Amino acid sequence: MKELLFRNKKAFTRYLIGCTILITEFVLTNYAIARLVGVVQTKDLGGLSRGLVLGLVSYIYAALVFILSRHLRIGFMRDTTLLIRMEAFEKIMTKTMRSFNKKLRTEYISNLVNDINTFEGKYFHALLNLIFGFTIYSVSILILFYLDVTLALAMVAVSLFVFGVSRSFQKKTIRMQEEVQRSNEKYTVNIANTFSGLEILKLNRLEDRFLLQSMKETDRLERRKAGYNVFTFWQQRFSGFLGTIISILIIYYVIRRAGTSYDLTRLMFTVSMASSTIWPITEIMPLFNVLKSNANIIERILAPDEDGQKEEEVQDYVFKDRIEIRDLSFAYDERPVLSRASLTLEKGKKYLLKGASGAGKSTFINLLSKVYDNYEGEIRVDGVDLRTIREESFNASASFIYQDVFLFEDTIRNNIELYRSYPEKDLEKAIACSGLTSLLAKRPLGLEEAIEENGRNLSGGERQRIAIARAIIRNPVILFADEVTSSLDESLGRLVEDTILSLDTTVIAISHRFYRGVTEKYDAVIEIVNGTLQLFTMEEYLRGEGHE
Template identity: 30%
Template sequence: MVKKLLKLVPYLILALVITGFNSFLDGLTNIRMTRLLDLAINGQTRELKSQIPGMLVIAFALVPMGILVGIVSNFYKRKANSTLKQYYLTKVFNKNIAEFQKENNAKYLSAMTNDFNTLETNLITGIYSVFESVMTFIVGIWMLSTVDTRMIILAVILILINLVISMIASKPSKKAHKERSDMFDAYTSYIKEILSAFHIVKNYNLQQKVNEDYNKKSEEIQQKGFIIERMLSFVMSLENFLMNGAIFGMYILIGYFSVKGSVSVGEVLLVINGVQKMAWPLFNISENLPKIFTSGDLIKKIEKTLKNTDTYVESVSLPDFNEEIEFKNVEFGYDDSEEPVLTDINFKIKKNGKYLVVGPSGGGKSTLLKLFRKYFNPTKGMILIDGNNLKDVIREDYYKLIGNIEQQVFIFEDTVRNNLTLYKDYSEEEIEAAIEAAGLTEFVKQLPNGLDTVIYDNGRNISGGERSRIVIARALLNKAKILLMDEAFASLDMERAREIEKTILNLKDITVINVSHVIFKDTKKLYDKVFTVKKTVY
């Protein structure tokens, strides 16, 4: 992430160069204006008249410059935000399926919303704001130095006070920010849970309980936010006090010079203006520096969620499936289960064979499919595909060969066509054939715009059976070599399930492994073998 941030430096520099030039023009206008004032007080009218056009040119130039500053600074912020978000999403999809499934994905949601919002305000905008303030501060010093160079010493003292306080403030607020981010993870996860259990909450009248839990969690976060704000306001007040003292000192000094007659009225005004120009950036810097310092920890936390703990290097490429898959003395247990879920598994499946997998609930059928899908590797033994250890086979190669029809159906908010093709190119004939095989012909016919009808919100406007058939057609169209089905017919009526099963079993160039509770006598005999899974496979 830090590398990505470094790539944004040119955009930041561009924004700062323009911002800096704008600050310079602003300072110049101030200096010139006070000179004009002195000329007016001293009655030097001719000189005054000759200076006014130049002054107006600079003052007018400030208008387009101000607009330009807005454009380039926003361009930098937009670029930075989108670069970081894109990087994050790419990294999330580089995670192993097994590891992703093990985790609560609310933490990714929380990172993409809460943590990125914090980074946007604290780091991306914070860095720009600090540099912008530094430049305005320098312009302030410049304005003061045109009056008396001794003023610079006071300015340096102001900077030092500011930096020290920022450093001290960043430590406790770092810890509080990290705690608040962790709380946001839990909070997002909770919200996701209660929203997905919406109908259960309504049916069982659990609103009261949900309200109480929600209030508790939300109060905890508010409290942490309050602690952070309290900490910062304490630091700000202290800083305010010290800074006001230093500014007051500067005013006394310039007042003294004025009484002595060594500075003019215009110069007194210039110093007051300059001091004000210096004061705002200093407050801004001290507000933003601790936030920038705390962002490092947040980045580390975000990066940690993106790391795959399994760093096993897959080295075997597998362009095709030619012969067989063999389970050899395979044993598998989930991380947190003491006993293996599957043990002593030895069987083979042949290319283009059709296999039905049955067994009692909890016997391990879905787990067996997860091993086929390479979501997990066996704890012991090995799975060989055409003689290669599946563990060594490059995941992307293998995934090109398999098609999945799972219980959980995902439909994109897009047209039926795109949901079938998944944005790949197929001929109309191929699409028609898949639609026919999946029993979708009638469904597509009655759609208002045929294949170009949009399906909304994970298939809200179509039935469960239609969603399943779309996924079946998707897998057929993808021309997978090995089709892995997990209760694919559960949401279909018997007649349609039987029809689609027959169609799939009659396909010649595909190996089918079908885990199903729905077993029809007539289709059962179309399988080459029926495996029963009950801790082992027989």
Template identity: 30%
Template sequence: MFKNHKTLFAAAVTLNVLLSALTIGVAFVLERILNAAIGGDWALFNEMIAVTIGYVALVTVAMTASSLADKKLTVRTVQDVRSGLHRGIFSRDTERYRQTNTADYLSALTNDVKIVEESIIVPFLQAIQSSLVFVMAMVALFVYNPLIGGLMIVSLAAMYLLPSSLGKPLGTRQEAYSKGLSLFTSRLKDQFAGYEVIRSFRLLDRTRRDFARQNDELADRKYGVERLVACSEGLSQMLGVGSQLGIMLVTAYFVLQGQMAAGALLAILQLSGCLVQPVAVIMQNAPKIQGAKPVLDRIRELSADQPSAFQGSVEPVFEHLIAFEGVGFGYLPGCPVLDDCDVAFEKGKKYALVGASGCGKTTLVKLLCAGYGSYTGSISVDGKELRSLDVDKLLALVSVIHQDVFLFDETIGENIDLNRDYREDEWERALSISGVDRFLAQTESGLETPVGENGIGLSGGQRQRVAVARALIERKPILVLDEGTSAVDARTAYDIETALLDLDDLTVITITHHLAPDLLRRYDAVLYMEQGKIAERGGYDSLIGKQGGFASFQHIEAAQSDDAASA
């Protein structure tokens, strides 16, 4: 856990050793002070005044330095845990990323990391310091009297055995609490995301009841953890106090027998405290550490790089053709979305992909963008199988404009350039073709205008224009529009698509429900999908002339559009 901070860890341990030695040394200082007082030794008393002043100063410096080192090590380690989690989550390909609810990722990065900090990292460092104090105190106690040292070992064994028995049940409850936090976060995320539905369908009362129930369940799980922790701490404290009092009675007996000086009584009292308190700390923390192990295992699982189907290193080159041959794919076993699909996209040509909802259009372009690697058949770029390519370099060839536009909570400009540098002519081209330049004058600060959470400060059409500009500014050779103009009006959508179709150096694949004949005639090919495969392919007029599936689909869509317009 501390492997990235070995020097800092070594410094923390070294300072803890020094502080532990100084803590034990207090017993000898107290012994000499008491002996000076009982014996009326003013010379020794005056000497101990000076020693005490210097000792307090030294302990203060050591304690401060040790605490700072421990806190810095804790902060850096927690930072590493978060970074590892973030890196592991985003190392997943789309297929593996979607297998886990995003609320689980959020819960791991917040709740689980907090549990690891409070129940593993901090207790572990405390246990190290306590162990050092314990070892030094035990050696000093045996120097004073081996019998007392032996009695203390017996007492400490009882302190260890009883509380440690709670570690396993505590681990079970801690794991249940972690899962409860994840579920709680997931349901909260759903409620926040569904705010509009909750409001419009008058579900506020039900939402409050659901939240109250979930909050109660989480509180019960948390109390289950804390109840066992309290039992562990209570047992440790009880056994610690009993052990300390017992040792003091034995020591007092030796003093009364004249076998030990009175100052030794105070020294052993101090040393017994230096034994009992560290053991109590260790016993309190041991169940915490053991109990949090399932949470740590979960973090390690999420932090680990996930094997991906896309492990290739071949640099993709797109000069001729992207080909799907016999491709099959389904999100769920036994439920194919694509079935023996064959299709080819030539460089520089424009394709309109149409078909009823659920026929596999979006899935096809997701596979093209290396979103899922568990397909059957072959997908190749200029003859190179997709799974053999370097995925990062492949994605550098493809821009996608999604139907559901996502904007970062940044400025318009930052959502377009994504904090990369572009030339002025590249900016002008992207803003002009997308139409962003048409509404910038109406904004507060032009490209520097903040868009708010997911673009809440912009209209749907403005958000989609920003997405188009973002896709165009990098001048990638392939552009995919997955209903990419659905949020703008028909006239604007027509203008944007027309501008894209005029770009000779761009391969365009458009998933669309806008079936305007004069626009579709401009595409090199219309690809009509049915039941997971390309059912018809050709120019618009030739497909209409066949009076097949596309012609029927186009007729139905046109009739529905007319009905909507009449309404």
């Protein structure tokens, strides 16, 4: 957190000045009040007039100082929060897929929205009051040393005692704030899951059950928030009680020391400055606890992944000849999926991946695409261990087409190009090869036609063809296709699969459908049987030598 605050030293210096200049208004106001009280003793009408003028000046000065202080502080607060949001988002976007999938999507949303909003609302308010309180304490002690050395030394000792008492609350405050943050995450996840499955819930008349579950999550969150707020409140009340007792003792000491020949203005100002060494201390520790707990949340959000890009990932993905799989073993959630499987894939060939449901087809694709690296055995691309290949390099060389296509609420062009710039000839090729020409001809704006949320204004086939165009335009070295035709009708499924097989790239596709006259175009069939990989030419597979 310190690194974020000090990144722009000039802005932070302005912020500190904005926090500390308020002390001038504080001292001036207290002195003005002491002067007015002193008039009661002297009964000097001229002194009353001067005191009122001083009070008016201090009031105007306070307003001007507040405006200047806010002007100096606001830019730093805004820029720091923006920096945190950008770094948190960048961290998520640059995660490896294996790291990203360790958390639910809604947890990331909770971090970016709930946690950072909480930080923005509480951290800077606490930081302002902490700096201001420390400044008040320091200046008040210096003034006390001028007014009464004995009292000043006594207040240093007392303030250290109060600080120690307040500090005893720190660990519990931080722990309770972290519990609130975790409850916020669970609440966001629960609500997102409910909304995502709302259609299924309604069809099966399960709304009441999930409403009750949501109410329980809401109740748990609100209870933890209330517990944190109550604990913080009573912590402040207890510290305030100590401050009140000490203030009474200060007044008793000052009056006894002044005796009969006292100056009421000096007495009031001394009491005011002595009290000002206690009240900031009673607030500093609770404020520090708020700072610490909120800083911990941000540091956890921005903390580097333990399993991020590894030092040995130093090679580029270069696939010109073959991918060799040797003695590959992998278990998912302690359930064996592959066991000492071996296979060789040749560049440019089209492979149909078959196997029973749950046999590990998608897992096999994930292993080839670096989603998982905790396997035994070897996967070598032209002799290079896949584990040593940079994920960015692999992602730049591979394309994926899934059964469930995600489309952005943007133009058809941007959904194909994914916000990159491609030569017009590459875009035209992708459109022609994916069969999008007829779709664009029917749209008045062509490529600039807007797509509604996740393609609601498109048919399933049109969505799939945009996904194919998105894959083609990247000119991938290898293409992975996972059940892309399962939800399409016969004629459309045939066209989509024929398009994929016509591409000049290596294809590994999962499909349970067989389109006569099209599926035969695959060069080979890979079957996953009892954790092993078995390779058949298409002719062998059609003769019934495979298991399906």
